[in-house]
Structures are given as C-alpha cells and as structure tokens.
Amino acid sequence: MQQWTLSAQREIFKNTTLEINYLGNKGTHLLTRNNIAQAFAPDPNNITPVASRKPYKNFTGVYIDSEWRGRANYQSGNVKLEHRSTSLTFQAAYTWSKSLDDKSAAAGIGASGGGFQGFMDNHRPELDYGLSDFDVKSHFVSNFVYELPVGRGKRYLSNANRAMDAVIGGWQLGGIVTLQKGFPFSIGANDFNCLLDMPFCVGLNRANLASGQNPNSGFTRSTAEWFNTAAFVQPGAGIYGTTPRNYLRGPGFNNWDMSLAKSVALTERMHFQLRLDSFNTFNHPHFNAPNSALGGPGFGSINSARPQSGRILQLGAKFQF
Numbered sequence: 001m002q003q004w005t006l007s008a009q010r011e012i013f014k015n016t017t018l019e020i021n022y023l024g025n026k027g028t029h030l031l032t033r034n035n036i037a038q039a040f041a042p043d044p045n046n047i048t049p050v051a052s053r054k055p056y057k058n059f060t061g062v063y064i065d066s067e068w069r070g071r072a073n074y075q076s077g078n079v080k081l082e083h084r085s086t087s088l089t090f091q092a093a094y095t096w097s098k099s100l101d102d103k104s105a106a107a108g109i110g111a112s113g114g115g116f117q118g119f120m121d122n123h124r125p126e127l128d129y130g131l132s133d134f135d136v137k138s139h140f141v142s143n144f145v146y147e148l149p150v151g152r153g154k155r156y157l158s159n160a161n162r163a164m165d166a167v168i169g170g171w172q173l174g175g176i177v178t179l180q181k182g183f184p185f186s187i188g189a190n191d192f193n194c195l196l197d198m199p200f201c202v203g204l205n206r207a208n209l210a211s212g213q214n215p216n217s218g219f220t221r222s223t224a225e226w227f228n229t230a231a232f233v234q235p236g237a238g239i240y241g242t243t244p245r246n247y248l249r250g251p252g253f254n255n256w257d258m259s260l261a262k263s264v265a266l267t268e269r270m271h272f273q274l275r276l277d278s279f280n281t282f283n284h285p286h287f288n289a290p291n292s293a294l295g296g297p298g299f300g301s302i303n304s305a306r307p308q309s310g311r312i313l314q315l316g317a318k319f320q321f
Contacts, residue, residue: 032106071101135246157169229300260276288304
C-alpha cells in the first residue's frame with residue numbers, strides 16, 4: 001500500500017476554519033481468490049468443448065486459489081468548513097473521489113459471485129478493473145448544534161424573569177445532513193451453455209452495449225426503469241461481455257436527521273431536557289440498486305428500499321446533573 005496526502009488549513013473568519021485536503025492511495029499485489037480451473041476463453045469462430053480448454057485436465061469442478069495479484073487506486077479531494085462559538089457548532093465537508101480496483105474484497109461481500117468465483121475471466125483479471133463496489137463519486141455531510149440566543153444571559157431577552165425564561169429560553173436545534181451519489185453496479189448477462197465455464201452459467205458474464213443506444217438517455221428515469229434497458233444486449237455464446245464492471249450507478253442517498261431540544265434549569269447543577277428527534281425528516285426513500293441481470297424479471301427496475309427508509313420520530317427526556 002502506498003498513500004500520500006496534502007492538506008492546507010486556514011482561519012478565514014473568527015472561530016471559522018477552512019481545510020482543503022487531497023488523498024491518494026494505491027494498492028498492488030492485493031489478496032484475491034481465483035478459480036484456477038476455469039477454462040480458457042474459446043475462439044468465437046471455432047468454439048471447442050470446455051474440457052479441451054481446461055488448464056488442468058484433471059480438475060473438473062471449481063478450484064479456488066489465493067493469489068497476490070489484485071490492484072486498487074483511490075483519489076479524492078475534500079473541502080471542510082468548521083465553525084465553533086458559544087452558541088453554534090457547525091461542520092460541513094464535501095468529498096469528490098474515485099475508487100478503482102479489480103475486486104473490492106478477496107471473498108464474501110464485495111467479491112464477484114460472493115467469493116465463489118474470482119473474476120469474470122480468471123485468466124484475465126484486468127477485464128474486471130473498474131469502479132469499486134463501494135465507490136461514491138461525491139459525498140456531502142454536515143452537522144450543527146445551535147443554541148437559540150434567547151432567554152436569560154443570552155443575546156435577546158437576557159433580562160427575562162424565570163417564568164418567561166422557562167418558556168422562551170433553553171432551546172437548541174441540531175441536525176445531521178448527508179447527501180451522496182449512489183453505488184455502482186454491473187449489468188450481468190448469461191453464459192449460454194456454460195461455454196465460458198462460469199459457476200451456474202449465470203450472472204457473472206456482463207452485457208454488451210447496443211449500437212446507437214445510451215443507457216442514461218432516451219427514457220424517463222423512475223423506479224420502474226432506472227436506466228435505458230434497450231441499451232444492453234446479450235453477448236453471443238462463448239463470448240465475454242464488453243461493458244465494464246460497475247458500469248452504472250444506483251440511487252443516491254439524501255438524509256436529514258434533525259433534533260429540537262428544550263432544557264429547563266431545575267437547580268444550578270440540575271437540568272431537565274425534553275427533545276424531539278426526527279430521522280429522515282423529509283421522508284426521502286432510500287432505494288436499493290435496480291435489478292441488473294439482463295433478461296431477468298424486472299430488469300432495470302427497483303423493487304426494494306433500505307431498512308428504516310421512512311421517517312422516524314422519537315420523543316425523549318433526560319436529567320442532567
């Protein structure tokens with residue numbers, strides 16, 4: 001692993017700093033899992049039986065080997081604004097990044113075929129070099145806590161009596177805002193007659209792009225059709241698809257968590273706080289990726305959302321002493 005960073009920070013106003021960062025990360029000889037018994041790709045003009053193209057004639061199934069041949073590259077730029085004062089704490093950060101690899105995990109989640117299969121073509125892992133499964137092109141996050149300057153000892157109505165202060169004072173507003181692009185996904189295709197020697201003959205091949213079609217135009221985007229489904233076609237028997245791994249991007253994330261709290265001083269050292277928390281305040285749906293298996297049911301449509309995708313309200317109380 002090689003990593004390099006460059007940062008600059010400056011106070012631009014009182015109690016306010018601006019920070020600009022660059023981060024680069026390169027990985028070589030990373031751990032991968034490969035099906036070393038996969039048959040070599042056939043000649044499209046002369047497709048011979050799978051058994052005749054096996055690298056090891058006595059290996060008839062799937063044989064997984066661990067090898068140090070993976071690679072990855074990550075580049076990002078980050079801008080961060082931070083303000084801290086007696087009444088307001090505020091942070092906001094925007095990150096633009098690009099993460100590339102030939103496999104996002106050696107096995108399990110993030111690995112092609114769940115780790116059972118190494119690469120689309122285990123003899124040519126470079127065909128899988130593309131956007132990482134966890135790549136997020138842009139990400140914005142902000143958090144703030146603001147104590148309203150009203151009530152005893154505050155900027156406004158600082159001379160209010162105790163009864164009035166119990167009503168107008170001690171209010172606090174907070175929130176966390178997260179906005180980001182969606183994760184990438186591949187367009188899967190079949191391995192007709194198992195000529196490419198893929199496990200189960202499905203899902204690990206990739207589609208071809210149809211001539212004259214653009215997957216991001218020529219349709220109205222909705223959950224029923226997230227991309228132009230007419231833009232993809234099935235490769236011929238015994239032929240690997242030409243669309244890159246993680247070619248398209250799924251739905252993004254738009255989430256606002258807000259809170260409103262009211263504190264009442266019972267004694268000098270004891271306070272009571274009543275608060276209302278709202279998660280996903282504006283009730284934005286957080287959809288999962290669309291069905292991306294060419295020829296499968298609901299190809300191009302989205303039929304599920306992340307757990308707890310709807311608005312959640314929570315009322316709480318606490319003593320502080």
